[in-house]
Amino acid sequence: MKFSRYASAIASAALLAATVASPIQGETGLAPPDEKREEENTRDPVLNKYFHEPGGDDQLGHYDVRYFHGIVSYEERTDTQRHMIRAYLKFFNENGLDTWIAHGTLLGWWWNGKRLPWDWDLDTQVSGATLDYLGQHFNQSIHHYVSEDGETKRDFLLDVNPWIWERERGDGMNVIDARWIDIRNGLFIDITGLSETHPDTNPAVWSCKNYHRYRTSDLYPMRESIFEGVPAKIPYAYDKILIEEYQEKALVLTEYEGHDWDPSKKEWIKTQAQIEKEAKEEEERAKKKAEEEAKKTE
Structure with a gap:
């Protein structure tokens, strides 16, 4: 398919976003102390990983x-992520800190201003200067959230990786710079910082530790929009960024991960096959759990 056919669709998405000036901040001063420089050369990659997950597949x-x-469950993940991103964006807005949604979360915004229902986590980015500030002032802080209707109350942990000073990939164990974590169940938002790592040889190119690179003009001036009902910032060249990361088909494909796009509702709807698949998986998990509990009582 020719992407030009969908230029009007991209233009309509842009109507959600008003351009605002928000220049990238300068160098962060994220330099390691001498002892960390020495440790970098001798550390054990596995033991030195800061954030740990219970497994390595899409779920765990x-x-x-x-x-x-x-x-x-699918329903609990949906509820958790919706309130989690609202709490996150509210915190950054209230503290005057820059952040913007990225990767699959940005793709969800493109479709309907909401998360993709099959996404296992959410992704945001910050400037290196903001990352440094978070580490100095908000690391290990708990944030209390109350929904607008007062019915939902949650606590979230903002945890900053102590290896944020390392702006290259390193051993690959600490590519995630920080996380916003729901302490009820462990689901989280990945926060990655962008830094101008080689200003002398590659100026105005900002990268994270997972090899995503952006030019200043791709990011700024940021656009103001709405995501999950809360004010959010969107990279200026969001269409270019999404096509480079996911290809053109991600902006037009209407069947994906057991969901169909309903243009009348502007929602991704779970297919019957997916419903049956998840029911079977849940039944198998319950059976396995029952067997494990039975073994404990023997």
């Missing part, structure tokens, strides 16, 4: 092991 790889009590 998206929980913080400290707060994991089992895989949650």
Whole structure:
């Protein structure tokens, strides 16, 4: 399919976003102390990993092991992520800190201003300067959230990786710079910082530790929009960023991960086959859990 056919669709998405000036902040000062420079050359990659998950697949790889009590249902994940991103964006807005949604979360915004219902986690980005500030002032802080109707109350942990000073990939064990974690079940938002890592040889190119690179003009000036009912910032060249990361088909494909796009409702609807598949998986998990409990009582 020619992407030009869908230019009008992209333009309509842009109507959600008003351009605002928000220049990238300068160098962060994220430099390691001498002892960390020495440790970098001798550390054990596995032992030095800061964030840990209960497993490495699509499901278990998206929980913080400290707060994991089992895989949650589709409905609980939906509820958790909606309130989690609202709480996150509210915190950043109230404290005047820059952040914007990224990766699959940005793709969800493109479709209907909401998360993709099959996404296991949410993704945001911050500037290196903001990342530094979070580490100095908000690390290990608990944030209390109350929904607008007063019916939902949650606590979230903002946890900053102590290896944020390392702006290259390193051993690959600490590519996630921070997380916003629901301490009830361990689901989280991944927060990655963007830094101008080689200003002399590659100026105006900002990258994270997972090899995502953006030019200043791709990011700024940021656009103001709405995500899950809360004010959110969107990269200026969001269409370019999404196509480079997911290809054009991600902006037009209407069947994905057991969901169909309903244009009349502007929602992704779970297919009957997916409903039956999840019911079977839930039945198998319950059976396995019952067997494990039975073994404990023998």
